[in-house]
Each structure stands twice: as structure tokens, then as C-alpha cells.
Amino acid sequence: MQGGQGEVKHWAFNDPPKREGAYMDNPPSPEEFKKQSARAVNLHPMTIIQNARTSGGGVVTNIPPKAFTVGPVETWKSEKVSIWHPGWHDNPFGMRLTTLMISKKLPDSSVPMSLLADHPNVHFHFYRGGLGSCEAEMH
Numbered sequence: 001m002q003g004g005q006g007e008v009k010h011w012a013f014n015d016p017p018k019r020e021g022a023y024m025d026n027p028p029s030p031e032e033f034k035k036q037s038a039r040a041v042n043l044h045p046m047t048i049i050q051n052a053r054t055s056g057g058g059v060v061t062n063i064p065p066k067a068f069t070v071g072p073v074e075t076w077k078s079e080k081v082s083i084w085h086p087g088w089h090d091n092p093f094g095m096r097l098t099t100l101m102i103s104k105k106l107p108d109s110s111v112p113m114s115l116l117a118d119h120p121n122v123h124f125h126f127y128r129g130g131l132g133s134c135e136a137e138m139h
Contacts, residue, residue, distance in 0.1 A: 001070070001078035005090050007050045009098055009111045011083065013069035015044040016112055030118070033109040037073035040066055054089055072115060080121045083113075087130010095131060099124055 003011045010016070014036070017023045027033070043051075043065055052060040075081060085095055101107070101114035102122055108114050116122045 001075055001081050003081070004084055005095065005098060005113050007046045007090055007094070008044045009090075009094060009113045010044070010047065011081075011113050011116070012075070013041055013043065013047065013067045014071065014112050015041065015047055016110060018042075027109040030107040030109050030115050033112065034072040034076070034115060034118070036071040038068070038070050041069050042066055050089060075116075076119060080123065081116055081119050082123050082125065083116075084125045085130070086127045087132060092132035093134045095126065096134065 001012075005011060006013075006015070008015050014033075017027060017033075019025075019027075022028075043063075048060060048063045048065060051063045052058055056062045087095075098111060098113040101111060102117045102124075105117045106114060107117040
């Protein structure tokens with residue numbers, strides 16, 4: 001399986017759930033989150049913005065609010081998960097955060113990408129020039 005990482009730390013549109021209902025105070029457990037299979041999803045507002053920025057010429061209204069996705073169920077059926085990151089779909093801190101969480105086996109469903117810590121064969125491919133720095137700056 002091949003994918004990338006989004007601003008809300010998702011892969012393949014497995015965005016964090018809305019903080020409502022049963023998840024008002026806490027996200028689902030990693031075990032519960034990983035039971036999701038292929039489905040139609042409502043995209044997180046940040047994912048819509050990211051898609052507009054990276055693929056839609058900056059026009060938010062042209063981005064569909066829903067997507068079809070493979071779920072963790074399908075992801076775990078794959079022999080290898082290959083994550084490609086050019087450096088503009090997330091920020092340097094987010095790229096380092098999920099890589100650290102996966103390498104240290106720290107799955108947390110509030111950071112969906114970190115659930116890949118439980119997959120036996122995950123490879124990251126970063127464009128080094130896009131990795132940037134974690135310095136804070138205001139413009």
C-alpha cells in the first residue's frame with residue numbers, strides 16, 4: 001500500500017473522528033479505530049484546505065467534502081506500507097512526530113498515522129529538501 005500523510009496526521013483519508021458523541025472527550029482507542037474498513041468519509045476541514053492548497057489551485061470550494069478511503073482493515077492486509085512525503089503536505093514537526101511515534105511504537109488514534117506503529121512493515125520516503133526545520137516563525 002502506498003500513501004502520504006496529511007495535515008491532520010492521517011493516511012488515505014483516515015482522518016481523526018469529530019470530537020462529538022462518544023468521542024467528545026477522547027478519540028477511539030487504537031484497537032477501535034483499526035476496525036474501520038473501506039468507506040465513505042467526511043473530510044476534516046484541514047484536509048479540505050490541504051487538498052485545495054496542494055491539488056486544487058487554492059480554491060477550497062472546488063474540493064469535495066467527502067472521499068472514499070481504504071480503512072485500517074485493508075491497510076493491515078498489505079505486506080508493506082510505503083509512505084511518500086514531498087514536504088508540502090504536512091509541516092516538518094508533523095512529519096517528524098509521526099515518524100517518531102511509529103518508530104517508537106506509540107500508536108494514538110488522535111494521531112491516526114501513528115497507528116501504523118502496529119503494522120510490521122512501514123517505510124517512509126521523505127524528500128530531504130522538503131523536510132525543513134522545526135523553527136517557529138511568524139510572518
